[in-house]
Structures are given as structure tokens and as C-alpha cells.
Amino acid sequence: MSATDPHLALHRTIEAVWRIESARVIAGLTRLTRDVGLAEDLAQEALVAALEQWPQSGVPDNPAAWLTATAKRRAIDLFRRNAVAERKHEELARELQALEQTSPDHDSTLDSTISDDLLRLVFIACHPILPTESRAALTLRLLGGLNPSEIARAFLTPEPTIAQRIVRAKRTLADKHIPFEVPRGPELAARLSSVLEVIYLIFNEGYSATTGDDLMRPTLCEDALRLGRILAELTPTEPEVHGLVALMEIQASRTRARITSAGEPVLLFDQNRTQWDQLLIHRGLTAIERAHKINTARGPYLLQAEIAACHARASTPSETDWPRIVTLYTELAQLIPSPVIELNRAVAISMVHGPQAGLTLVDAVAFEPSLARYHLLPSVRADLLYKLGRHPEARAEFQRAAALTRNTRERDLLLTRAASCETDPTNP
Amino acid sequence: MRFMVIVKATPETEKEGALPDPQLLLDMGKYNEELSKAGVLLALDGLHPSSKGARVKISGKSRTVIDGPFTEAKELIAGFSILQVKSLEEAIEWVKRAPNCNPAGDSEVEIRQIFEMEDLAPILSEEQIQHKVAKRAELPLQTANK
Numbered sequence: 111m112s113a114t115d116p117h118l119a120l121h122r123t124i125e126a127v128w129r130i131e132s133a134r135v136i137a138g139l140t141r142l143t144r145d146v147g148l149a150e151d152l153a154q155e156a157l158v159a160a161l162e163q164w165p166q167s168g169v170p171d172n173p174a175a176w177l178t179a180t181a182k183r184r185a186i187d188l189f190r191r192n193a194v195a196e197r198k199h200e201e202l203a204r205e206l207q208a209l210e211q212t213s214p215d216h217d218s219t220l221d222s223t224i225s226d227d228l229l230r231l232v233f234i235a236c237h238p239i240l241p242t243e244s245r246a247a248l249t250l251r252l253l254g255g256l257n258p259s260e261i262a263r264a265f266l267t268p269e270p271t272i273a274q275r276i277v278r279a280k281r282t283l284a285d286k287h288i289p290f291e292v293p294r295g296p297e298l299a300a301r302l303s304s305v306l307e308v309i310y311l312i313f314n315e316g317y318s319a320t321t322g323d324d325l326m327r328p329t330l331c332e333d334a335l336r337l338g339r340i341l342a343e344l345t346p347t348e349p350e351v352h353g354l355v356a357l358m359e360i361q362a363s364r365t366r367a368r369i370t371s372a373g374e375p376v377l378l379f380d381q382n383r384t385q386w387d388q389l390l391i392h393r394g395l396t397a398i399e400r401a402h403k404i405n406t407a408r409g410p411y412l413l414q415a416e417i418a419a420c421h422a423r424a425s426t427p428s429e430t431d432w433p434r435i436v437t438l439y440t441e442l443a444q445l446i447p448s449p450v451i452e453l454n455r456a457v458a459i460s461m462v463h464g465p466q467a468g469l470t471l472v473d474a475v476a477f478e479p480s481l482a483r484y485h486l487l488p489s490v491r492a493d494l495l496y497k498l499g500r501h502p503e504a505r506a507e508f509q510r511a512a513a514l515t516r517n518t519r520e521r522d523l524l525l526t527r528a529a530s531c532e533t534d535p536t537n538p
Numbered sequence: 539m540r541f542m543v544i545v546k547a548t549p550e551t552e553k554e555g556a557l558p559d560p561q562l563l564l565d566m567g568k569y570n571e572e573l574s575k576a577g578v579l580l581a582l583d584g585l586h587p588s589s590k591g592a593r594v595k596i597s598g599k600s601r602t603v604i605d606g607p608f609t610e611a612k613e614l615i616a617g618f619s620i621l622q623v624k625s626l627e628e629a630i631e632w633v634k635r636a637p638n639c640n641p642a643g644d645s646e647v648e649i650r651q652i653f654e655m656e657d658l659a660p661i662l663s664e665e666q667i668q669h670k671v672a673k674r675a676e677l678p679l680q681t682a683n684k
Contacts, residue, residue, distance in 0.1 A: 119627075126627035130576065225575075328654075332539075332622055339577030389581055389620070 147280030353412030359394035582619035
């Protein structure tokens with residue numbers, strides 16, 4: 111089929127409409143049916159109906175209203191059929207009445223109702239009762255409008271596995287009677303952090319891809335960013351949401367610079383900063399400002415975003431505001447203590463107070479079991495030892511790091527540095 | 539993928555000191571808010587009439603400055619936005635929902651795709667791709683230093 115095939119063109123238009131409308135349609139149907147799995151099935155049936163009918167009838171003026179109305183008619187049919195079999199008549203009558211009285215017209219529905227439903231959908235898709243990978247798949251499915259085959263390609267996972275994950279997740283939500291609501295009070299913080307975790311997981315799944323074949327995977331970063339931006343508008347008073355959006359915008363700004371044309375990764379300090387996307391950096395800095403306007407407390411995402419912003423603001427590595435990065439890492443380490451954060455903090459401290467100060471900190475975490483096979487530990491140590499003139503020790507650490515990394519380009523670099531320790535005239 | 543949505547000028551937008559109709563401003567505001575809420579709007583700006591602009595004609599080594607206004611309204615632009623969407627069709631769907639910038643008559647919006655890295659990347663062999671798939675799990679695990 112050629113790109114100008116009218117049937118194919120219409121199919122793509124319907125796909126685009128679906129991408130725009132599906133989350134709102136599913137969210138509205140979940141409120142009516144109180145069952146997110148059923149709502150999604152009904153929305154899918156409406157999509158199938160659109161694919162059958164729109165080629166003849168044309169795309170309706172308000173496609174979202176058409177999809178919702180069609181799905182609701184199916185819901186009513188289904189409830190009538192089920193009623194005969196098992197349901198109480200009173201309950202059914204109430205549900206039917208509720209369904210029939212709701213207007214199919216999106217314009218007449220209050221915007222705030224749609225937003226509330228969408229936010230409820232975000233929370234139910236990211237419910238902590240579900241395994242993390244199921245939350246990610248369900249979120250992309252329900253809120254990103256991706257189909258199982260797209261999700262499978264994005265996560266390099268077989269399609270049946272993804273489909274099964276989604277089916278199981280929907281069943282779990284139904285079996286456990288998870289309510290379709292926005293959590294309130296102390297529960298909100300924990301539930302929101304589950305949502306942020308899912309979005310960042312999706313982002314990282316795309317961001318860690320270094321390959322040119324994976325055109326699908328940079329797209330995954332875009333999906334995560336889109337979800338984050340939607341969430342930021344749904345919960346504008348949550349600083350950590352803006353923090354996550356800022357972190358993703360700034361990291362995404364480096365996409366062009368962090369991979370060579372041959373697909374090899376380029377480390378932050380070696381990147382050509384003129385290739386950083388200034389529009390995304392600007393958006394990231396704006397998101398940080400939004401978070402600051404809410405309150406002065408900083409959560410882990412906002413702190414990481416601010417560290418990323420320090421790099422983004424420096425047009426060369428030497429212009430980096432290291433004292434500020436040290437402060438931010440110290441705050442981050444207090445919030446979420448982790449050896450990896452400690453290692454990053456050590457690097458920042460060495461940039462401010464010299465290599466010995468950094469080395470002392472590195473040595474304090476050197477025996478953490480979680481870092482035992484982490485090549486950046488010996489790599490950072492080697493660099494600091496080298497700067498201190500302790501070349502034989504530096505050489506051994508560079509070699510240890512080279513043995514631990516599975517990245518050939520990085521291994522080459524580390525072995526070159528190890529060799530430079532040997533040929534250094536100050537260290538015969 | 540990203541698209542630049544280019545709003546073409548009309549005699550109205552080219553008028554000296556002309557400000558948009560208040561109702562149109564409201565409608566545009568509502569529309570832009572919808573784009574923001576959907577997470578697809580990356581940037582947008584409106585432009586002054588071409589009388590406040592200039593052109594620089596580059597010919598070999600010579601540079602000639604031509605002050606506005608310019609007459610061929612159809613070739614002028616009045617504003618632009620940048621959308622990040624899944625497909626050209628999605629960009630079209632969003633643009634179809636925009637209010638008419640020239641309520642009294644016609645207006646035209648052009649949608650153009652922005653070059654991305656993958657458009658410029660060389661075509662890789664299957665072997666290179668496999669090599670890189672194997673590598674993707676090996677990127678350094680850093681927190682914010684990625």
C-alpha cells in the first residue's frame with residue numbers, strides 16, 4: 111500500500127484520533143462502569159466500530175463524543191444481558207439510568223470532570239498493588255494510547271508477555287476492588303511517588319537505548335515526557351511532578367549529543383554541548399521554577415533536576431557550578447541514601463575540594479556490596495588516584511574498571527588511561 | 539516526532555499595530571491550553587506584522603538588507619508553534635481543532651516535520667544494530683549525570 115492509499119490514510123487518521131482521545135474516553139467510561147478493564151474493552155470495541163464505520167461515514171466532527179457514545183451503548187447492552195443472568199434489577203436500573211443520563215458530548219461535560227477522571231486513571235494504572243512492569247505497560251496502554259505490540263517493541267519484550275501483563279493487571283484491579291479515585295491525605299504522597307516512578311521508568315527504558323535501530327525507543331522518552339507533562343497539568347501544585355518533568359526535559363535535551371553517529375555513548379563531559387536542545391533545557395528550567403513557586407522543600411526528582419540544570423547551564427564543563435552540585439547531592443543523599451549517589455557526590459566534592467577529599471569519600475563506600483561489580487567505582491577511584499600522582503594504584507584501578515565494563519568503547523578508553531599511567535615520565 | 543505548525547499571515551495580521559480580536563484571543567488561549575494539557579505543545583509564539591521586520595538577501599558574498607513590510611501576504615507567517623506528537627496525522631488532527639485565526643475569512647496553517655537525530659543517522663547494518671542492542675544495558679548507571 112502506498113502512503114497515499116486513501117484507506118491507509120484514514121486508518122492513520124483514526125489511529126491519531128485514538129491517540130488523542132483514548133485516555134479521556136477510557137477515563138470517562140471507567141467512572142461510569144467502575145471497572146477499568148471493562149472500560150478499556152468497551153473503548154476498544156468503539157475503536158473497532160470506528161474502523162468499520164468511518165470509512166463510509168467519514169470522521170465525525172467530535173470523534174471523542176462518538177467513541178464515548180458508542181462504547182456507552184455497548185455498556186448498556188452488556189449490562190442488560192448480564193442482568194438477565196445474575197444482577198439485581200435495582201442496581202442495574204440505577205446503572206443504566208446513570209449511563210443514559212450522561213451526555214455523550216464532551217463540550218457539555220465540565221473540563222474539570224474530564225481532568226478528574228484522567229487523574230483517577232493515572233492513579234489506578236500506577237496502583238502499587240501491581241508489579242512495576244505491569245504498571246508501566248498499563249500506563250502506556252491506558253494513558254499513552256499505545257497498543258500491546260508498540261509496548262512490546264518499546265520494552266524489547268515479546269508481545270504475548272505484554273498482553274498477558276495487561277490482562278492480569280486489569281484482573282487484579284477488579285479482584286481487589288481498587289477504587290477509581292484520587293487518593294487523599296497522607297496516602298497521596300506515596301501513591302504519587304508510585305506514579306512518578308512509573309513515568310521515570312518508562313523514560314529511562316527509552317533513554318538507556320543507545321542504538322540507531324531502536325527508533326521506537328527515543329519515542330519511549332517522548333511518551334514518558336508526554337505523560338509527565340499531562341500529569342503536571344493535572345496536578346499543578348505538586349512540586350515533585352514538575353521536578354520529574356524538569357529532569358526528563360533536561361536529560362532529553364542531551365539526546366543528540368550523548369550518542370555518536372555510529373551509536374556509541376558519549377559521557378557527559380565529552381558531549382558537544384552546542385548540540386544540546388536549548389528548547390528542552392528552557393522547558394526544564396521553567397518546570398524547576400514552577401516547582402520553586404509552590405514551596406521551598408525539595409524532593410528527590412527536583413534535586414536531580416537541579417543537578418541536571420547545573421550541567422545544562424554550563425556551556426563548558428569547566429563552567430559547572432560544582433559547589434552547588436555538592437550541596438544538591440548532599441541533600442539528595444540525606445533523602446535517599448545510596449552508594450551510587452555517594453559516588454556522584456564524591457566526584458562533585460573532588461571538583462571543589464580536590465582529589466584527596468573525593469577519594470576519602472569514595473573509599474568510604476568502596477566496600478558496599480551493591481557496588482562490587484559497578485565499573486564506575488574503580489573508574490572514579492582511578493581518576494582521583496591519577497590526579498594525586500599515585501599512578502601505579504591508578505593503573506590497577508583503571509584495569510579493574512576495564513575488566514568490569516562490558517562496553518567496548520569504554521573499555522578501550524579505560525585501557526588507554528591505564529597505559530598512560532605506565533608511560534607517564536613522572537612515574538617510570 | 540516534532541512538527542512546526544506555521545500560521546500564515548492574512549491582511550488582518552499584517553495591519554500596522556493590529557491586535558487580535560479579544561474573542562479570538564480567548565479561543566486561542568483555550569485551544570493552546572488544551573494542547574498543553576495533552577502534553578504536545580513544546581513552544582509557541584505570535585509574530586508582529588512584517589512592517590516591523592526585515593529581510594537579508596544573501597547573494598554570493600554580498601548582503602543586502604530589505605526593510606519590511608513585505609507585500610506577498612500568502613508567503614508571510616504570523617506565528618508558529620512546535621508540537622511533539624506521534625505522527626503527521628496526529629499533528630493534522632490537532633491543527634484541525636484550532637480556531638480560525640481570521641474569523642472574517644480564510645486562514646492557512648502549514649505543518650512541517652522537524653529533522654530529528656534518527657533522520658540524519660546513517661543507516662546501520664543488522665550486525666551493528668545487534669552490537670548496539672547488546673550494549674544498551676551497559677551504559678553507566680549514574681543518577682542525574684546521564
